[in-house]
Amino acid sequence: MLALLISAFLAVVIAFGYALLAVPFEATQGVVQKIFYFHVPSAFAMYFFCLLGVIFACLHLITKTVAYDLKARASFYTALVFGILVIGSGPLWAKPVWGVYWTWDPRLTLTFIVFILLLGYVFARKIFDDRGLEDRGALVGSILGILALPMMLLTHLSVKIWRGLHPSVLREERGLDDSFSLALQLGVLAIFILGFAIFAYWSRILELERAVMIVERKRR
Amino acid sequence: MTGYVYFSVAYLFLWAVPLTLAILGYRRLRSLEKRLDELQK
Numbered sequence: 001m002l003a004l005l006i007s008a009f010l011a012v013v014i015a016f017g018y019a020l021l022a023v024p025f026e027a028t029q030g031v032v033q034k035i036f037y038f039h040v041p042s043a044f045a046m047y048f049f050c051l052l053g054v055i056f057a058c059l060h061l062i063t064k065t066v067a068y069d070l071k072a073r074a075s076f077y078t079a080l081v082f083g084i085l086v087i088g089s090g091p092l093w094a095k096p097v098w099g100v101y102w103t104w105d106p107r108l109t110l111t112f113i114v115f116i117l118l119l120g121y122v123f124a125r126k127i128f129d130d131r132g133l134e135d136r137g138a139l140v141g142s143i144l145g146i147l148a149l150p151m152m153l154l155t156h157l158s159v160k161i162w163r164g165l166h167p168s169v170l171r172e173e174r175g176l177d178d179s180f181s182l183a184l185q186l187g188v189l190a191i192f193i194l195g196f197a198i199f200a201y202w203s204r205i206l207e208l209e210r211a212v213m214i215v216e217r218k219r220r
Numbered sequence: 221m222t223g224y225v226y227f228s229v230a231y232l233f234l235w236a237v238p239l240t241l242a243i244l245g246y247r248r249l250r251s252l253e254k255r256l257d258e259l260q261k
Contacts, residue, residue, distance in 0.1 A: 001246065001249065002246070005242055005243065005246050008239065008242050009239065012235050012239050015235075016231070016232070016235050019231075020228060020231060030223075031223060031224050031227045032227060034227070034231060035231070035234075038231065038234050038235065081237075081238060081241060082238075085234065085237060085238065088234070089234055092230055092234075190235075191238070194238045194239060194242055195238075197242040197245070197246075198238065198241055198242050198245055201242065201245030201246055201248070201249050202245060204249050205245065205248055205249050205252060208249070208252035208253060208255075208256055209252065211256055212252060212255055212256050212259060215256065215259045215260060216259065219259070
């Protein structure tokens with residue numbers, strides 16, 4: 001577990017340093033374009049952990065195994081963390097480039113809906129858990145998580161379908177310059193190591209909290 | 221140059237958020253493991 005944290009730290013230092021110091025400024029957007037190396041990997045991580053959460057939630061609904069529920073919860077919590085980072089980092093780029101922090105572009109709107117569904121998952125679990133209705137919380141949460149799936153697919157396709165403002169750099173025929181591409185790959189690597197660290201810790205924390213609660217109940 | 225410095229601080233903050241969460245998660249994990257060990261003794 002400590003090795004994962006050290007790897008995450010080193011990956012962040014390398015990705016951060018390379019993007020900030022080694023990659024040249026983009027010709028039209030300047031320094032602010034470097035947000036790309038954080039924003040895009042965070043969006044990938046949000047999608048990935050949301051998908052992982054849906055898989056674990058479905059496994060829990062089918063098998064009723066608590067371990068799957070704890071993993072689903074950790075996945076959705078991790079997805080929410082990256083959702084906050086995507087929604088937080090986007091406006092930092094949008095303001096100097098678009099002139100506004102936020103606009104109801106299809107991709108932004110759909111990302112916001114996914115974020116709200118993830119937030120809904122967290123609140124649903126908390127509300128039902130507090131009332132001792134864990135199973136109902138898991139069911140409602142899973143429905144919200146599963147609803148996020150088509151939204152994510154639409155988010156991915158929205159740039160092509162509706163031709164909004166949001167750029168789609170990765171799909172251009174010429175692609176990215178080598179140094180830009182390497183910075184993005186390092187960013188993806190660092191964000192995913194961080195994501196797996198957060199997911200692994202959260203899963204284990206939820207397991208341990210449950211174990212502590214059971215031992216304390218037995219002692220009373 | 222000022223813009224670059226402001227951006228660097230904001231960029232550092234963005235990366236620091238998930239890293240801090242991972243560190244806090246690790247600390248919480250360790251403290252829960254200790255607590256469980258104590259309870260099981």
